[in-house]
Amino acid sequence: MNAPHTIAETALPSPTRAAMGQSHIHESARAQVAGAAHYIDDLPEVKGTLYAAPILSTVAHGTLNGVDATSALALPGVRGVVLASDVPGDKILAAFGHDEPVFALDSVQFVGQVIGLVVADSVMQARRAVRAVKLDLTPLPAVLTVQDALKAQNYVLPPVFVRRGDAAAGLAQSAHRLSGAFEVGGQEHFYLEGQIAYAMPLEQKQWWIYSSTQHPGEVQHWVAHALGLDNHAVKVECRRMGGGFGGKETQAGHLAVWAAVAANKLGRPIKLRLDRDEDFMVTGKRHPFAYEYDVGFDDTGRITGLKLQMAANCGFSADLSGPVADRAVFHADNAYYLSDVEIASYRCKTHTQSHTAFRGFGGPQGVIVIEAILGDIARALGRDAQDVRLANLYGKDASSGRNVTHYQMAVEDNILHELLPTLEQTSGYRQRQAEIAAWNAHNPVIKRGLAITPVKFGISFTATLFNQAGALVHVYTDGSVQVNHGGTEMGQGLHTKVAQIVADELGVPLHRVLVTASDTSKVPNASATAASSGTDLNGRAAQYAARNVRDNLASFVCGLDGCGAGAIRFAGGQVISPKTVRSFEEVVQAAYANRIQLWSDGFYRTPKIHYDKTTLTGRPFYYFSYGAACTEVAIDTLTGESRVLKVDILHDVGHSINPAIDIGQIEGGFVQGMGWLTTEQLVWNDKGYLATHAPSTYKIPATGDIPAHFKVHLWPEANREDNVGGSKAVGEPPFMLAISVYEALRNAVAAGRSGGDAAAPVVLMAPATAENVLKALGRLGG
Template sequence: MRKLPLNVPVPARNARGLAGASAIHESAWKHVSGQARYIDDLPEPESLLHAAVGHSDQAHARIVSMDLSEVSAYPGVVAVITAADVPGHLDIGPVFPGDPVLADGLVEHIGQPIFAVAATSHLAARKAARLAKVEYATMEAAITVDQALEKQLFVRPSQTQQRGDPDDALARAPHRLRGEQYVGGQEHFYLEGQACLVEPTEDRGVFVHTSSQHPSEVQKLVAEVLGLPIHEVQAEVRRMGGGFGGKETQAAPLACVAALLARATGRPVKYRLARADDMIQTGKRHDFYNKYDIGFDGNGLIHGADIMVAGRCGYSPDLSDAIVDRAMFHADNAYFLDQARVTGHRCKTHTVSNTAFRGFGGPQGMMVIEQAMDDIASYLGRDPLDIRKLNLYRPGRDVTHYGQTVEQHLLPEMVDSLEASSDYRQRRQDIIDFNRSSPVLKRGMALTPVKFGISFTAKHLNQAGALVHIYTDGSIEVNHGGTEMGQGLYIKVAQVVASAFQVDLDRIKVSATRTDKVPNTSPTAASSGSDLNGMAALDACEKIRARLTAFAAHHWSVPAEQVSFVNNQVVIGSKSLPWADVIRAAYMNRISLSSSGFYATPKIHYDPATGTGRPFLYYANGVACSEVLIDTFTGEYRVLRTDILQDAGRSLNPEIDIGQIEGGFIQGMGWLTTEELVYSDEGRLLTTGPATYKIPAVSDCPPDLRVALVPESPNREATVFHSKAVGEPPLMLGIAVWSALRNAVASLTDYRYSPRLDTPATPERVLAAVSASQRWLDDQQEHA
């Protein structure tokens, strides 16, 4: 592979909107004016039909009989299809098999689609789908992680990562603690629900408008269910109204169903899920059951660790293998574990298959070691921050349990910096004094770090393509494989292109992501959107710039070294010509003004058989300090203040990055505090909308939220302009809120007892932790 040139300088701020400047989101004015088009806003084609599915009301059963006569007879219904009507592949598993587009005799979760309906209206399709008469032979179901572990049900084999001899280290450690926790799942709750619009084309093909983070996967799976070559299917994504990982694999089934109905009817089909159906039928963040066994000395330094993480994967593999891998990779978070073993289980349950969610298993893995840090501090009577600082990765203690060396040690300095800027020590003493004099209201505070690996853990996904066109008026169009879901990827890539040519940002347009422009793309996920697509676009620009340089040198008879691009001009020897004039001259002289670009992440490798390798190109780092106030009578609480320091490298767009940090933190806080997924014993989701599922509101946000980027911190790795990813890492900063809640409850026992606080830490669970602390105090007094 051709090595990318790395000599593109950080540009002077002369042309407007270059990389490093805080340019506004490219669709901001469309968002606020209501002109941004989503799938449901597209003009409806003539003879459009609407899709719905009939889904299982059993968690695990065989279908004995299915009578769809009333469905077909309902007014407005044009077609009804079942698994028998699929002309191509029935299984649409994204990585491993196990996901039939329509159930074929066996259902394995409540909400699994078993047939599909096309009707002349959205309402008619939904009403008709409810009229099916289905007879089931029910089978035993496993709903929880505990049940799956007891029955040894797994969607993929369990794996272990190990360094040294943790059993011996644990046996020899002066102190030893064990603990366990349940970490709840999370609904994506994107503003725009799952939706697609499929139009038949010539040669039996289809054009798919999809709200997907992975249009190439949509293209491939639609082609497979239709029994077509991939080139007969095109997929396009202009924007999504939020994704958060929920549209990485979960958008494809809708597109497949709509394409099958379009094939059956010869008419365009729109398939849009109502919110309740969306929550029932699509996967969520995996909930986890974690355990730790930690050995440490009298200072709190960890000598050995044995950690288990077990994710509820649902009925099929989906992306769970890689998600549990990442939970294992991040079970250390920011701490050197010395002799360590981490075991990961991929538990099969008869619930909807859980899927990607911002952080992709990393947050769940980090939770277990952060609980251990608090528990060690209570056991030793120390400040939790001191225990955390003592165990941070640093030179000489910088190899992870899976063998990757932490090469850039920013966290010790970042922790010290935030400790000082947040006035941690004085505020902590003030909190202790407040709690001693306040019998009901208690305050708590925690400062927690985040070390998050950046790269897809599936190596082949670490690639991207781009296409750059320069038109004869000097305007530039860019297309790449990344998708825009509100995170600002399009504006960042546009800034990269503007910087490469040193022209104003308003000359650049990034067009909708399309599979017939840039093929075989990876999902926009793993915080790698800017890293991958920015570098691919830069590669394309470098090729064009090399042609322009050679042309200008030859045409105006100067050495190539005397050709440069500055402030919308091309400097050619002693001349300085407008950018557009040089582009027109190049066109008249038959110089190609278009190029594709490509990038593949270097250095990464991982061997699952040995549990060792370098799965990440680099680590992104962040630190958060949160203060909370709880009511020990009710368990209710408020977050009073949060301070955040995030390393974004040499940020491509500081304001966009700060917005991502704020949003990520709030989403992480919601995951750990208010967002509770409740299932019945039979596996039925009971929280199916905003009335029963609480995402954070404005009133839940800290009234005092302070966010800063680490200044002058270029990435050591050769990422685009030495920036760092900021999509996922900030979500885990929300752990500081959960840890602060534990700290507030621990004040009831003078910080001698660290209560278990499973997540989400709802007021009910906080109140239960308060009660557990009171019982602990009573036991201590009884034995005194």
């Protein structure tokens, strides 16, 4: 095996090498640093633009008897109030579950539900006027916890059950058995650019919508549906987002619809931008989960039977809760073979914001439960958790008899048998475990913990129909290239990677390729940029489009030089035939003069995938991405405070298209996951009010939380499936590497507990705030 490489070894691109595999800077980096990269709030506004602010419900559940906007309408600059009665099309959003009103109708379902809008000449006039609107609400009983929803059988979607083998028999025959319960909280997306939309009515009932969205095609559909129009009348454009993380996959569509309905009523362009507090109150989060498990295992820690209940807090409507909860089921095994298993997945309805997509899309909520179970097994047996994890890994291939998941997909590309021991060695795991044990034996207050956890993450949309993409490539007569594809740029470097792919396909320098704004009028019916599949799908579609143009040029040159098309090479800005060498620009100009097509479309559909969404069995994923992290932490047993001391990561991105961007995604994903599990606590009070709705009360990781020792290496092996450039997805899998932080914290808690309970499960609710750490230590009441 070649040695893993780091960013330092690939930081400077070479002009003589292909664009792919080099660390080119993000295509917008210079503009972003200079403040010249435009987000929606930076765009010049059309004459006559008005501004909207939302009217929000003040109760978690209640009857909406009326809205009195008389006082608001009397204020200076106020132009109108927009309510459900002003929606010209369907008053229910065109969402998957068809269970969300555009504006509240006769009831409200959570504190912060949008009842309507006030529209005014300025943002501040609109926001001041909202405070003058009087709501007539009759409160009703509200369901606010998963436990209450389970008791009432209050679900947004029916429960799902997946079984393999005989879990009851496996448990009964197990040499050892444990049971437990714990919870993990949700997470606010906290994108730098909040939710925003700018709706402009055009001539003849046509619309131009600027939306900060991961899914322009869905925004187009939702707006058309609400306005009672055909999709072709609505154009949605997004040049870039200031972060998305899943929060702009569906819920950006709400703002676009609200703004469009207001613009339709008033006949003027409307901009709607939520401030940070409103964004917290209105939009959904990562789904909080509650778990109960009963596990059996042998003397080595190998699982011999498992019953698992996962209950997702979905909020008031379905949104994407179905596929999120499905992916949690798919990832409840993580990297481990479960022979006899029974999983129950409940999709609970509560009177809170409708929770939605978030980086990992249910995967983290699945992975964390099996990692916690294995950690508890290791403590019960007095074994090192790394050995227990190695004992439970999927086999390398079919000959092991342990390479088929509980949803009947074969694991054909398992590299963890090599990757985990490599990280164990390079991180000095065994030696550090001994050092930490010695430290903990002599330090009564500060306790340290260390853990290695792996990740096996399935890549593809679980909704098979979304695994398709389109792209356009235009070559202009000066040899410059423009690309448009169905993906969206939210800072993750998708446009940069697509440009690299196209540059290499045409053999031109990277600076000659420009990727333009995502636009529903160019590439129709595009899937969301999500599921870590942005480059896999759109990069391949763009590659195919560029290949079509290249083949046209190759055939033209063959006609000139009398050779076969396969003899023509495109590299270094040149077109090379057996007879002569021409510049790319020269060939393009000659081809144009001879009426050769210099643009093309490309289309890609992911191969091999299929599954039965009723039974959750089949092959939902094209391949798996792998990785592992070794994390060391310390806790103060008197205060409950914790700190991450060291992180070592070895992660699999196949043959990296852009190592700098990939390592940045790994670092960012890990830190975001660390925040989910340590500091980012969402607190709803007993009235359903989100008390943590601002940076003053909700803490994301800051620079001071990042350890000085933070090392990332890339696994050097190419993707074994035929993916673009031999690469693998990178956006979501690294998030789950941060579960090593949680497991290290639990190990530190175990070292800090008094009495003879070293073998007992550690019940640490996530996030591991100081309060929750003290509870796990037994120093605060539950």
